[in-house]
Amino acid sequence: MWQTPTLDPRTKLLIVLCLSSLAVLIKNVYILLLVLVLTLAAVKLTGGEIWHVFSKLKRFISIFLAVIILQSVFTNEGQAIVQVMQVKLITDVGLLRGLQTILRFFIVIAAAVLMTTANPRDIIQGLIQWKVPYELAFMVTIAIRFLPLLQEEATDTLTALQLRGVNLKQIPILKRLRTYSYLLMPLLTSVLMKSRDLSVAMEMRAFRAYPQRTSLRELQFSGIDYLAMALSMLIFLLLLVAALGFN
Amino acid sequence: MISLQDVSFHYKRGKWVFQELNLEIRRNLITFIVGPNGGGKTTLGKLMAGILKPQTGMVLIDNLNTKEVPLAELGAKVGYLFQEPERQIFANTVREEIGFVLDLREVPPAESKAKVDQALAQFQLTHLAALSPLKLSRGEKQRLVIAAIMVNQPQFFILDEPTTGLDQERKAILSGVIEGLQQQGIGMAIISHDQSFVQRHAQQLITVAKGEIVDVANPNT
Numbered sequence: 001m002w003q004t005p006t007l008d009p010r011t012k013l014l015i016v017l018c019l020s021s022l023a024v025l026i027k028n029v030y031i032l033l034l035v036l037v038l039t040l041a042a043v044k045l046t047g048g049e050i051w052h053v054f055s056k057l058k059r060f061i062s063i064f065l066a067v068i069i070l071q072s073v074f075t076n077e078g079q080a081i082v083q084v085m086q087v088k089l090i091t092d093v094g095l096l097r098g099l100q101t102i103l104r105f106f107i108v109i110a111a112a113v114l115m116t117t118a119n120p121r122d123i124i125q126g127l128i129q130w131k132v133p134y135e136l137a138f139m140v141t142i143a144i145r146f147l148p149l150l151q152e153e154a155t156d157t158l159t160a161l162q163l164r165g166v167n168l169k170q171i172p173i174l175k176r177l178r179t180y181s182y183l184l185m186p187l188l189t190s191v192l193m194k195s196r197d198l199s200v201a202m203e204m205r206a207f208r209a210y211p212q213r214t215s216l217r218e219l220q221f222s223g224i225d226y227l228a229m230a231l232s233m234l235i236f237l238l239l240l241v242a243a244l245g246f247n
Numbered sequence: 248m249i250s251l252q253d254v255s256f257h258y259k260r261g262k263w264v265f266q267e268l269n270l271e272i273r274r275n276l277i278t279f280i281v282g283p284n285g286g287g288k289t290t291l292g293k294l295m296a297g298i299l300k301p302q303t304g305m306v307l308i309d310n311l312n313t314k315e316v317p318l319a320e321l322g323a324k325v326g327y328l329f330q331e332p333e334r335q336i337f338a339n340t341v342r343e344e345i346g347f348v349l350d351l352r353e354v355p356p357a358e359s360k361a362k363v364d365q366a367l368a369q370f371q372l373t374h375l376a377a378l379s380p381l382k383l384s385r386g387e388k389q390r391l392v393i394a395a396i397m398v399n400q401p402q403f404f405i406l407d408e409p410t411t412g413l414d415q416e417r418k419a420i421l422s423g424v425i426e427g428l429q430q431q432g433i434g435m436a437i438i439s440h441d442q443s444f445v446q447r448h449a450q451q452l453i454t455v456a457k458g459e460i461v462d463v464a465n466p467n468t
Contacts, residue, residue: 153334159298159318160335163327164348165399167319175351182337182347189333189381 007046009118010126011225015042016111018236023107026243029096032103035239039110048117053110060105068098120144125219134213146194150187157186248273249295249325249403249436253304256294264290264458267304272451274402274434276465277425279445281438282455288438289330291455292405295436297321309402325403326396330411332388335395341383342367342376345395362398370394370424386417393424403434410441422447 019042022035040050071094072081078093115123120141127137161183162168171179249272257263264287272278272295280288293299294306297313306313308324329335338344345366349359367373370390375383380391389409396404410418418441425448428435439445445452446466454462 156329156334157337160327160329161337162318163296163298163322163325164396165319165322166348166351167317170319171351179351185337185339186334189336193333 006224007118007228008126008219008221008225009115009122010130010219011221011228012046012114012118013123013126014229015232016114018232019111019114020108022236022239023104023111025240027100028243028246029099029103031239031243031246032100032107036103036107036110038235039107039114043110043114043117046114046117048113052116053106053113056109056113057106064102064105067101068095071095071098071101122219125215125217128213128215129219135208142198150191153190154183154187157183248307248309249434250307251294251301251304252307254294254301254306255303256290256299256301265294265301266458268460270453270460272403272434272436274432276434276450277429277448278434278436278451278453279439279449280436280453280455281440281445282461286456287458288455289407292327292407292436292438296325296327296405298327322401323399324401325405326393326399326401328389328392328396328404328406328409330407332385332392335392336380336388339379340376341372341378341380341391344380344391345398348395349398366394366398369397369427371420384417385412386420389413389421390424393428397428401433403436404428406435406437408438408440410439410444418444 019035019039023032026032026035040053043053044050069090072090073094075091075094075097076088078091078096080088080091081095082088082090123144124137124141127140128134161179166179168176168179251268251270254268254270255263255266256268268291280291282288290299294301294313295308297306297308297316297318300306300314308321311321311324313321336344338347342363346359346363349362354362364373367376370393372387372391372394375387375391380388383391393404409421413421422444425435425437437448449466452462452464452466453460454464
């Protein structure tokens, strides 16, 4: 029976780095599609939930369609697919560029989902062992820790505003923008209050009292980590060379 | 009347919080919802306000099904005070906080001003009108939120732990506000752990534990 390998968070970071870099560097749509398949496979192999990737992408469908249309409209090269008088509205090259952008987007989001399979505390420990200053690593932990809380607060705030009889869909666009500024007020207040309380709590627990920190738990690479890292680097180089060949 | 009929509810990917719950909250009584932490009190309050929608069954607020009516429309019927009043303070001054929704709804300025002045006076906030809401005490913030909701003239009010963090003096002011709201004919459901507050005001007492209503009593009627 298949058992999900427990990879070191640093290995996962390297895999994400390789996949995201490929998404940015490669232009060929077929290779980008291959990178997406590899990314989804990596998510699956590390115990991530692929449906989670698609549920995240579902809400961006309208943006994806807009990207395809905009890329097509602003790209004048290639054969016209839709043309009005002498103006090429949608071209084959434009469509291809739109597709490239969307595939890149898919890959980056799927790669980010891969990181959700790692324990946030372990990610920080990994960064520290990579000699990232503790203060920076700690900031990342705090951001990860407070994100769901902020999301909950934003939902409550929007609910409270709607319960005051404000139907955002029925407000004219200019007034709607003003209404959004009202939503920011409680969120900003909450962030500032939390950061003030947190900084006091950190001081009370002697944060940065000593320049050197020790960790109770040290991360260790295992054989599977070395294998996964070597494979990621190999795939990264092969696909990059293949992409250069196609260009 | 708020009526819950065969209501079952669970959070996304969670266990059932309530199953086939039936309950009626009448406008002429102050209803208190009490019970241990994690028993489902806040969830019940949010279901009653239409913030959460049941998976099966229905919640009717004056015969409006919360699943079918937008939250903004329900807001005209029911007001909800969150446990942390800061989450529902939006504007830069106390006066603007009470009046901005009226402006958004294009209520004529003279009428809007009259309503805001009346709410400020009713909730003892007139002397604070020009201040930033952030400078208010917790009790004042609560009164501000209640005042801002009251300009919508809701028929019900749901208050989640309104006495948290209030001293005896502020609690007495809140008691006055609650009695005033009842005199105006506004129905109230209050979620609370505060025994003395419950004893003073409860006319209907609902005890919730582990997703079930374990007791309904009418202590002060």
